[in-house]
Every structure is written in C-alpha cells, then in structure tokens.
Amino acid sequence: MSGDVVGQALSRVDARLKVTGAATYAAEHRIDGLLYGVVVNSTEARGTVTAIATEAARAHPGVTHVLTDFSALRLAHSVAELVFHGQPIAVVVGTTAEAAAHGASLVDVTYDRKPARTDFDDPGATSVTAPSNPDYSRGDPDGAFASADATVDLAFTISRENHNPIELPSTIARWEGGKLTLWDKSQWVQGAARTVAGALGVPEQDVRVHCEYVGGGFGSAIRAYDHVVLAAFAALRTGRPVKVVLSRRQFSYGTGYRPASRQRLALGAGRTGRIESLLYEVRTETSRYDAYEEGLTDLPKFLYGVPHTRTRYRLTAIDTQSPASMRGPGVVSSAFALETAVDQLAHDLGIDPIELRLRNEPTRDEVTRLPFSTRKLRECYDLGARRFGWSRRGAAPGSRTDGDLLIGMGMATASYHNNRRQVGSRARVDADGTATVETATSDMGPGTTTSVMQVAADALGLPARQVTFRLGDSAYPVAPPHAGATTMASVGSAAHASCTALRNKFIAMAVADPASPLYRADPATVVVRDGRFGTGESGATDSHREILGRAGLPGLEVTATWGPGDTDARISSYGYGAVFAEVSVDPLLGLVRIRRMFAAYDVGRVISPKLAHSQAIGGMVGGIGMALMEATVTDHRDGRIVNASLADYLVPVNADVPELDAAFIDTEDPLADPIGVKGLGEITIVGVPAAIGNAVFNATGKRLTDLPIRLEALL
Template sequence: MATTVVGQRLSRVDARRKVTGAATYSAEHRIEGLLYGVIVNGTVARGTVSRISVDEALAHPGVLRILTDFSKLRLAHPVDRIAFYGQPIAVVVAETLEAATHGASLVEATYEQQDAVTDFDTPDIPSQTPADEPDHSRGDPAGALASAQVKVDLELTSARENHNPIELPSTIARWQDGRLTLWDKTQWSQGAARTVAGALGIAVGNVRVHNEFLGGGFGSGIQTYDHVILAAFAAREVGSPVKVVLTRRQFYYGTGFRLASRHRIALGSSTAGRVSALIYDVRIENARYQTYTDGLIDLPQFLYGVPNTRTAYRVTPVDIHSPCSMRGPGVVLGNFALETAMDQLAHELTVDPIELRLRNEPTQDEVTQLPFSTRKLRECYETGARRFGWSRRQPKPGSRTEGDLLIGMGMATASYHNNRRDSSARARIHADGTVEVFAASADMGPGTTTSVMQVAADALGLPASAVTFRLGDSSYPTAPLHAAACTMASVGSAVHTTCNALKAEFIRRAVADPDSPLHGENPADVHVRDGQLETSGAQDTYRDILRRAALPSLDITGNWGPGEADSRISTYGNGAVFAEVSVDPLLGLVRVRRIFAAYDVGRVISPKLAHSQAIGGMVGGIGMALLEGTVTDHRDGRIVNASLADYLVPVNADVPDLDAASSTPRTHKPIRSA
C-alpha cells in the first residue's frame, strides 16, 4: 500500500531557494533598459494641488521625466483633488534609484487646503449604514436585556494597524507591442491585471502579471494600489521598463490598513448562565471616497445561541486612505468584542468560561437557519483544556502570583468562515513521468506551492518528488485572491478535481489500447499507486501510455466551485485558544508566557505548514493585543510612527512557547513542526 503524500510533514519545496537567495521577488527581476520611478506624496489630507514645480528636479542629473497629470487614469480615489495624506501627486523617472529619489525630494507643491477630518472620533460627524452590512435583529433584544438577571455592557476600542511584511510593495512594468507585463507583489495576479487594465483603459488580455514569490502580505497585496498603476503608466509614457518600490514610510500611506473600531456590546443572562440577549453596535473609520466594510458583525450574530440579538454596523467617513483586509479581516475584531464580553459575563456569574460557552452552544446557524457542516467546539474545548492545564486555573483575579507578578489564564473561541470560490487548474503529465500543475494562485508564506503539490500527488498516485505546482502568473487558469483562507479550499479542490480527471483519462486510454497490459479492464477497477496503473496483477504507467501514443505530454484543464453548498449548510472552522500571561502591576507590563490552541479544521493537508500557520496567527494576535497601533497626527493626517523603529511588531523576545493541535470527535492529532 503506497504512502499518501497528504498528511506528510514535508518541508516547503521552495525553502532552499528562499534561504539561499535563489528565489526572485518582484523587485529583483533583471529587465534590460530598466528605469526607476519614485512617487511624490501629497502632504495635506484634503484639498487640491494649486501649483507643482518640477524644474529643479528635472535639472538633476539622471532625471528623465516627471509625470504629474493622472487625469486619464481611473484610480480608486479622485485624481482631481487630494483625498488623503500621502496621495501620489507625481512620479519621478530616472536612470538610477538615487537620482529618482533625490529628484522626488526636489519637487515642490503648493495646495489649496480644505478643512480635513482624519479622526473618526471627532464629534458631530455623521455615520452611515453600509449597504452590505444591514442591521440584524431577532426576538426582542432590548426587552430581554432589560429583564435579564445578569448583565454586562462594555465599551471597547481597537486601534488602526498597518501591515508590515518584510518585502515592500514593488512593481516592475514593461510594455512590448502594446502588451503590458508586470512583476508585482500582489496576492491576486488576475485581480491586479483587471485593475490595471481598467485604470489604463486597455483590454485585460493585454496585461500579464507575475508574482511567483511574495515576502509576506497579511492582506496588503489583495488590492491593487496606485504605485502599481503608476509604474505601468510611467513605463508607457517613457517607453522603457520602470520599477517602483515603496519605502517603508510610503507603505503606510500607499496601501490600506486594519481600520480602527469602536464597540458597544451588551449581554443579558440568567443566573444559570443562559444568554438571552445580545446587543452589538460597532463603528469603524472609513474613507470619504470609498466605503470598505470588514465583516465585524459576523460572529456576534451566530457564534452562540442567543434568541434575542441585535447588531448594527456603522461607518464614519473621514479624510483618510481606504482601509483594507488584514489578518483575519473583520472577524477578529467582532470576535474580540464578543469574547471579551463572554469572559466578563463568566466572571460576573462565577462560571467557568468554557462552561458558559458550552451552555450557549447553538444547534444551528441562527442567522441563516442552516445546519452547521461541522461544529466540533466541544472537542476543541476538551483538547485545549487538557493540553493547556486549564484545571489549574485560579478563577479569582489576582489570586496567583510569582514574586511581584500577577499570573492569569484565559481562553477564547475562534471561528472563521469556510471561504470557497470558483477556481480552475491545469495538470500535465510529461513523457518522463513528471507532472506540472498550474493555477494563477500565489504563496505569500503559508506554503501553497507545497500543500497543493501534495493534493496533486495523491490524486495522481505519484510521489511528491514527481509533482511541481506552478503559480504566480495571471495567464494560468483562474484562481481567487490568495487571502481569506480560501486558497486551499478553492485551488486545492480545483487541483484535486483536475488531477483526478487527468488520471481517469490515462486509465481510459490504457483500457482502450490493445497494446496496454490493462486492455479491456474495467476502468473502475484500475488504481494508481506510485505511478503504476494496476489491476488484477496487470500494470501500466503514465510514461508508457504516452510513449505508445507518441505524445510528449497530456494535460487537462478542470474547474471547481462550491456550487449551492452555502445555501444548504453553514460552514465554519472553529477553535479554542488558551493563554497564560503575567502582569507587572507596577509597570503595567503584560507578557504572554504560553499559548495553546485546538482547531477544528477538517483534514490537515500539510501538518508542518498548518502548525506554522497556527503559531503565526498567535504571533499576530500578540502583536494586535499588546504592541501594534498606528498613530496619526490629526492636524494633517500624517502617520507619526510609519517605520519599523516606531511601529511595534512582535519579535523573538515577545513570543513564548506556542503550540496547536487539530481536534476531531475521536482523535486528537497534534499539528507540530518536525
């Protein structure tokens, strides 16, 4: 019996290329005749450019062109006025990066400023209900809260956060015979191709985007921002390839961010711990020119069985760049509010936090009235509590000390929707028996190149060494954005479907071929193991089938989609996360000592990579809770801490012992590194 590749603890197939520097990132491609572009950013939050002086910059040695007229471009924000601090107002193109950078510093602009508001907590600013996040209500939430025996009513805030992957946003643009090629740090090559084509007014078929390697993303590369479009525009205007790389400071101005939010969440419960009322009002910052919503009300609406529930979502438009997705977009903020309230309620009731959650387990999705596909939260709680040592928890705050430190334990429920989208793939078997699988996906770090290869290898009955998954090219078969936990579910499913179809085609050819040892066999009885097609003692191979047909290769393109599944079932992954922290009451210093999480994630394709993703999420959570926060000077909208020196992210000293496991009804399988 052949060993399956799915479930093996494989290292990333591209690991050696990355650690030795052989992997080529967007800014590193060597393009003949390459010029350098540097963006000049506006320095007001609202207004118009009344005058822009470029003469001194043009006189600088090496500066070739300065572009200031973007009126023919279709950008997400207005091009005839300034909508946010840092909005591009010019692009300096030069022979060297140094010349372009200094030239950009010589561009001078004057503005007709308008009164700007960048603080969404400013009084008397009207808020709006976004069209895609209507108010939700069931039962009588106000009445149930008023009559509840125990109540908690909390006001919570979250700060704006910026993505900080190590690779900066970078684009190389080259035109040849009216066709545009981009090497871009994007999490969605086909989305980038469509956006750039639309902005430039050309056919999307004339744009090809390469993004084989990404140095992290966290959501910052989902949308296609100005620098990508301006690189393409500049390359067309000057007639030579142009590279644009944002500085770290420009990164903060030129891309989106996790929006700041304000929450009011109230729970009403019986003394027995049955939650009867939930009221959740959330307000977020937004740009005036574009509404972005982030799904904050998702989990509060249904995570627990609360018969009387009301949620209300409001956005406050101000003079800022538009927010965007970031690390568990939306859901993480709504869940932060919900789980904080549940923890406080457990304290008020003197009930164990896990027990409170179990007493309020729903039997179905109470928003859609659909059954859950799986919901193994009880098993996650049990696994997590046992592995973490929850029984040693002392529920009274401040009762456990170590010297001057207070020590506490806490837990929270995790949940995220199963995001599946239409996807395609092409699989090709070559005459030497090796396989290439293609899809226009990306890999910003989770190991997509490895995990999808594992799926393909199993479907074709081949060892991992025989299969290569190729991604990072918009000309490949359709794939969704590489974000929102949809890549494995979508692209992996398309690859599985396509590879099975290709295997079936080889079997069909073999049983129909008089020269095949499998001739005349029932296709349903033919199985493939280690590259051998076999049944009843007879064997054939992919290689021999191609040789007899005189074919150098054979390929199939297949499609997959979730269909109407989401109209029949509610699909979410769930988990339970446990943490131990120390608090220095004199210094107000909080340190995380250890975290353990149990996840209900279905079948784990690649355990080593899954473990990496699990602990990576924990590290991001440490940053969000204790370190990260973007600071804005509301006099002009300038970001004060737009650097890795001033914007704090977790480093090794901040990260304690982290571990995670998958949890199923009968088995508990650790997700660990080798």
C-alpha cells in the same frame, strides 16, 4: 481523497530557494534598460494642488522624467483633488534609484488646503449604515436584556493597524508591442491585471502579471494600489521598463490598513448562564471615496445560540486612504468584543468560561437556520483545556503569583467562515512521468505551492518529487484573491478536480489499449499509487510514462473548474478553534508578557501538518501584536501617520514570543469541498487578542477593553 502524500509533514518545496536568496521577488527581476520611479506624495489630506515646481528635479543628474499629469488615469479616488495624506501627485523617474529618490525630494508643491477630518471620533463626523451589513434582529433583544438576571455591557476601542510584512510594495512594468507585463507583489495577479487595465483604458488581455513569491502580505497586496498603476503609466510615458518600490513610510499611507473600530457588546443571561440577549453595535472608519466594510457582525450573530440578538454596523468616512483586509478582517475585532464580554459574564456568574460557552452551544446556525457541516468546538475546548492545563487556572483574579508577578490564564473561541470560490486548474503529465499543475493563485507564506502539490500528487497517484504546482501568473486558469482563508479549499479542490480527471483519462487509455497490462480492466477497479496503475488482482501494472509512450504522445493535459455551487445554501461551514493564553503582569511597571499559548482547531482535513502548525504560530504572533503593541498614530492636523516606520510602529519580535503550540482535531468536512478542508489562514489570529485580554483580567482583575493594551492601563 486517499493517497500517500496528503498528511505528510513536508517542508516547503521553495524553502531552500527562499533561505538562500534564490527566490526572485517582484523587485528583484533583472530587466534590460530599467529605469527607477519614485512617487511624490501629498503632505495634505484635503485640498488641491495649485502648483508643482519640477525644475530642480528635472535638472538633477540621472533624472529622466517628472510625471505630474495623471488625468488620463482612472484611479479608485479623485486625481483632480486631494482626498488623503500621501496621495500620489508626481512620479520622478531616473536611471538609478538614488537619482530618482533625490529628484523626488526636490519637487516643490503648493496647495490650496481645505479643512480635513482625519479623526473618526470627531463629533462632527457623520456615520451611515454599512451597505452590505444591514441592521439585523431576531427575537426581542431589548426586552430580553431588560429582564435578564445578569447583564454585561462593555464598550471597546481598537486602534488602526498597518500591515508590515518584510517585502515592500514593489512593481516592475514593461511595455512591448502594446502589451504590458508587470512583475508585482500581489495576492491576486488577475485582479491586478484587471485594475491596471481599467486604469489605463487598455484591454485586460493585454496585461500580464507575474508574482511567484510574496514576502508576506497579510492583506496588503490584495488590491493593486496607485503605485502599480503609476509604474505602468511611467513605463508607457518613458518607453522603457520602470521599477517602483514604496518606502516603509509610503507603505503606511500608500496601501490599506485594518480600520479602527468602536464597539459596544451587551449580554443578558439567566443565573444558569444561558445567554438570552445579545446587543452588538459597531462603527469603523473608512475613506470618503470607498465604503470599506468588514464582517464584524458575523460572529456575534452566529457563534452562540442566543435567541434574542441585534447587530448594527455603521461606517464613518474621513479624509484618509481606504482601509483594506488585514488578517482575520473584521472577525478578529468583533471576536475581541464578544469573547471579552462572555468572559466577563462567566466571572460575574461564577461559571468556568469554557463551561459557560458549552451551555450556549447552538444546534444549528441561528442566522441561516442551516445545519452545521461539522462543528467540533467541544472537542477543541477539551483538547485545549487538557493540553494547556486549564484546571490549574485560579478562578479568582490575582490569585496566582510568581515572585512579584501576577499570573493569569485566559481563553477565547475562534471561528471563521469556510470561504470557497470558483477556480480553474490545468494539470499535465509529460512523457517523463512528471506532472505540472497551474492556476493563477498566489502564495504569500502559507505554503500553497507545497500543499496544493500534495493534493495533486495523491490525485494523480504520483510521488511528491514528480509533481510541481505553479502559480502567480495571470495567464494561468482563473483563481480568486489569495485571501479570506479561501485558497486551500478552493484551489486545492480545483487541483483535485483537474488531476482526478487527468488520472481517469490515463485509466481510460490503458484499459482500451490491447498493449496495456490493464487492457479490458474495469476502470472503476483501477487505482494508481507511486506512479503505477493497477487493479490489485493480477499484479499487472502500467504507468503514466508507458501509457504516453505507447500512444506516442509528449504529454496529456486537462483543464477543469471547481466551485462550491449551492453548497452554502444547504450547510453552514465554518472553522472553529479554542485559544488559550497565560500571561504575567508586573504590577509596578504595567508590563504584560505572554508566557505561553496553545490553540486547538477544527479546520477539516489538514493537508500539510507542518505548514498548518506554522500558520497557527504565525496567527498567534499577529494576535500578540494586535493585543499588546500595534497601533497606527495619526497627526490630525494634516493626516500624517506619525509612526510610519519599524522603529516606531511596534510589532512582536523574538523576545516577545514565548512557547506557542497548536493542534488539530482529526476530522474532515466532505460536505464543504471534495478534499474535506476548511480555511486556516484567517482563523489563527481570531480569538488571540481576547484570550490575552482575558488572561490579563485573570491576573489583575482589571477588565481592559481597549487595544492595544497599554502599560498605563495597568498602573
């Protein structure tokens, strides 16, 4: 792939719309005749509803409907009994949001309460093998561990985390002629259409979902949760459009979350630092109605060349709503355990942490036995160490101070699978020479609208100002969820395919047209740049506009599909990174402050450097939150989330975020996809909590294995 637009540090094409308030988010669409719906949530985690008193709510001025019978809906969980605290049990609809909200507060519910288990550390809770993560073993891990010269055996706890983007879950539903239109905050508009159609028992083609802008997601909007279905249901029952927006509190128990985990990671090594044995055991929480699991075992099995390895993954079902993907799902959690244990091993053996990792670099994927497409991890270590000043790190914990503060440096490895999925893309060039490319993906913040436009512009040979990428409409060609670091490699490759096919169609028309300056030219020699087709030999050129004009066509369109095929059966394709952190610790207060962070990444071709750098910074901020602040607290008497507000659920703010920087290895991965990219969105949080924890150890000598790191652990 060559051209002038890819690689430019462009600003987001929608930046002005967003900062001026002109971008229209899900709840902001102006729909005639709109009513407002407010969900009434259960205050018990388990049992049944024996009575719902709605008279006061129905009598409240402005309330038009109170819906309590959801038996016709096919939801992910039971509607006949309560299975989690906050489960929807009614929807109050009113002419104003205020009337509906007050009406909802007047609904009185009586329960037949049953004992609930909401603590997944409860000794009475049962655990089962994760269905998609069977026990794995290679070599003789127990024997190798028993005979190792040096061993590390650590236990880790990571608290549940809730997504807290600025935009709340929001849906507007409108029925017209038996067809449903939804304006929904969604990371997967086609998945939302499928879920709602299935829940209501209507044909999927009768549901259309729009979501052009997303005000942050982090995984919270991949699924269409109950409120989306209930908005559609309320609109159907009332005969008018209905808007439902969850409150910040409802957000916490109305959508998913990063599941809490309990991990054990043990390493056995020789005196030279060669790791011979790795034992990994993990347990995460899930709901009783959904066996949700994550890719926690991926990195421990794969990242280092360990001949004797065993992993075990168990799920513990409790009375809660289902977990969901949250940035770096599974991988960031297991990376904390793995990279903390490796750091401890390096300390015990007196080997520099980077050197220890280099001594355990594999030559191929130890799980699949496949060759790496690219693996420039050594270059990431070198670049990161040089830019961060790793040589100034004191190897002995507590050896660096700044006044009364202890100063420490830590690092960790990051990796994430290069996910690619099948995507359809429609490309069109109109008679005025402008192009439009469409696919049903979303953009929750990484700048997909901009970066895919850059790929399309180069494939068509047009300047960026003449190309528009449209997304967020379920009627557009098929796309996977905007998640899992899948979008650029998949959607970008599909856009490249459709635009390349369209460019070739223009070339074929030009060389076959006697009126074209390129008549009878060899199509293989024709190139297009800045809107002009030419061979570079005679100087004669043609353009999209002229080709269409001579043919009397208003435009030319091509739809193409791209998918990875059997590529993953032939190569192991991952992104890689090295994350560095420097912290200060106040030994009197136990206060940890991040002083600076830097990360170096091998993520293939970087399409949009400014947006890629922004992604890296955002991932680091999320990692700071996971390491030092974020923890969902549950009252186990009834399953209520205690800190379901931004006043009580702590996230990093400007004062918590220091100098952050990132750089990218100059490389590409042409074996993985035609545009040579690897996913970036997820990897940028992986390794961040571990690097911070390792820096805290370097500062204090205290090996902390619980997240978030709390003040009392350092006092």
